[in-house]
Amino acid sequence: MTSSSDRSQAVDVQEPKTYEVRTYGCQMNVHDSERLSGLLEGAGYVRAAEGSDGDADVVVFNTCAVRENADNRLYGNLGRLAPMKTKRPGMQIAVGGCLAQKDRDTIVKKAPWVDVVFGTHNIGKLPVLLERARVQEEAQVEIAESLEAFPSTLPTRRESAYAAWVSISVGCNNTCTFCIVPALRGKEKDRRTGDILAEIEALVGEGVSEITLLGQNVNAYGSDIGDREAFSKLLRACGQIEGLERVRFTSPHPRDFTDDVIAAMAETPNVMPQLHMPLQSGSDPVLKAMRRSYRQDRYLGIIEKVRAAIPNAAITTDIIVGFPGETEEDFEQTMHVVREARFSAAFTFQYSKRPGTPAATMENQVPKEVVQARYERLVALQEEISWDENKKQVGRTLELMVAEGEGRKDGATHRLSGRAPDNRLVHFTKPGQEVRPGDVVTVEITYAAPHHLLAEGAVLDVRRTRAGDAWEKRNAAEAPKPAGVMLGLPKIGAPEPLPVATGSGCGCD
Numbered sequence: 001m002t003s004s005s006d007r008s009q010a011v012d013v014q015e016p017k018t019y020e021v022r023t024y025g026c027q028m029n030v031h032d033s034e035r036l037s038g039l040l041e042g043a044g045y046v047r048a049a050e051g052s053d054g055d056a057d058v059v060v061f062n063t064c065a066v067r068e069n070a071d072n073r074l075y076g077n078l079g080r081l082a083p084m085k086t087k088r089p090g091m092q093i094a095v096g097g098c099l100a101q102k103d104r105d106t107i108v109k110k111a112p113w114v115d116v117v118f119g120t121h122n123i124g125k126l127p128v129l130l131e132r133a134r135v136q137e138e139a140q141v142e143i144a145e146s147l148e149a150f151p152s153t154l155p156t157r158r159e160s161a162y163a164a165w166v167s168i169s170v171g172c173n174n175t176c177t178f179c180i181v182p183a184l185r186g187k188e189k190d191r192r193t194g195d196i197l198a199e200i201e202a203l204v205g206e207g208v209s210e211i212t213l214l215g216q217n218v219n220a221y222g223s224d225i226g227d228r229e230a231f232s233k234l235l236r237a238c239g240q241i242e243g244l245e246r247v248r249f250t251s252p253h254p255r256d257f258t259d260d261v262i263a264a265m266a267e268t269p270n271v272m273p274q275l276h277m278p279l280q281s282g283s284d285p286v287l288k289a290m291r292r293s294y295r296q297d298r299y300l301g302i303i304e305k306v307r308a309a310i311p312n313a314a315i316t317t318d319i320i321v322g323f324p325g326e327t328e329e330d331f332e333q334t335m336h337v338v339r340e341a342r343f344s345a346a347f348t349f350q351y352s353k354r355p356g357t358p359a360a361t362m363e364n365q366v367p368k369e370v371v372q373a374r375y376e377r378l379v380a381l382q383e384e385i386s387w388d389e390n391k392k393q394v395g396r397t398l399e400l401m402v403a404e405g406e407g408r409k410d411g412a413t414h415r416l417s418g419r420a421p422d423n424r425l426v427h428f429t430k431p432g433q434e435v436r437p438g439d440v441v442t443v444e445i446t447y448a449a450p451h452h453l454l455a456e457g458a459v460l461d462v463r464r465t466r467a468g469d470a471w472e473k474r475n476a477a478e479a480p481k482p483a484g485v486m487l488g489l490p491k492i493g494a495p496e497p498l499p500v501a502t503g504s505g506c507g508c509d
Helices: 004-012 025-040 070-087 098-103 104-110 123-136 180-185 191-206 230-238 257-269 282-292 294-308 328-341 368-391 466-478
Strands: 018-023 060-063 091-097 117-120 141-142 165-168 210-214 246-250 275-276 314-320 344-350 397-402 415-419 425-430 440-444 453-455 461-463
Touching: 018 025, 025 060, 025 091, 025 123, 025 165, 025 210, 060 070, 060 098, 070 091, 091 098, 091 123, 098 104, 098 180, 104 117, 104 141, 117 123, 123 141, 165 191, 191 210, 210 230, 210 440, 230 257, 246 328, 282 314, 282 328, 294 328, 314 328, 314 368, 328 368, 344 368, 368 440, 397 425, 425 440, 453 466
Parallel strands: 018 060, 060 091, 091 117, 117 141, 165 210, 210 246, 275 314, 314 344, 425 453
Antiparallel strands: 397 415, 397 440, 415 425, 440 461
């Protein structure tokens, strides 16, 4: 017979609340979303099943304010959730990130069914704000004006068992006229080098074999602590960490890209031969109008030095087409730099006004049809160069770190995918033995497409790694695996090249 106390306990047992995080924007937002997931899981929430599509108990939007359609995208998604929330008492919606930092109270005025609005400086408050909104039954809007705690001190639910982001700084001291990010993220604040290295060592201890150093102007690291060579020293220190196989970083600024950084890249074996170097424009007058503190000669000089020191380096970039006042001659200068630099891939953006930036009120805004035509010419040129550069890889023998979720057609083609040291995406024939994400395979490249390579022959070697062990352990512990954080743009590894975008072109650079 069941006692009354037993019945009472049975009634009180509740399923844990579920959450879903939807992320838009730059790598910093991706990393912040890992923190948000860690905070929610620490508060007792569990991730919603894959394909829940807003059916979670808590839905968090981590927003971007860079692109023109960011507002419309957010409010459109919030509108779709409104009827779902009406049908589900207790469901909560939170909005954070750069758009939240910018719009603040406007969000709950436009979407009064939102429960929590928080900014870029106080992501650690999310669980508290959700509980306060539940208890007080009213929206909680809390926007901090400065960083309350460095994000890396917060719990994390990493999306990869074998690769990880590591923030080395937050904020930006640049004043680019097309970019609103410094106003929303604040001035640059650097972490202590010892704290960064301690985090990396802890990650390696968990099985991580690849890390990406992250900052909105990553190679300006040291300006906040008074050491102009701090970034190159950090790269070299990463080379001393046993078990750390691959080191990458994003995104640097040409202004701060000094010879000591190039030397550290070339001389540190686990720093990968890959560089993402935002150009934005090849025209000196446009660069001046953008307040980019370099000119064409300086930029091409950096590329030349990098190629001299690291001949096989793959260099990618960001380019804005149609900045206010851009003439045909200015655009041709951008095309010239693209031909000279021979980028392996490029993120190309059509300029559009972003309220709150100086460029939005500049005269001589370029007509949309002109911007579109120039954009198409640039894309065609870069596609040709990307393909030519990839063809040079045919016949090379490369070590690939096996990736998870990179090859969309892998299931149908019975292939696997991985990243080369220079971050090129390679699809390879599935070997007879087990290969796990994080393991390393050796292959010979047999075919090149503009945005990927193929290794159609037999795998030459398989090296099982601690990273693969970590992936296997996590996968076994989480089976059936819940849905991951929904990432709107970037992820570990190279982003998709040449996206058709209409934003300002501003990333973390």
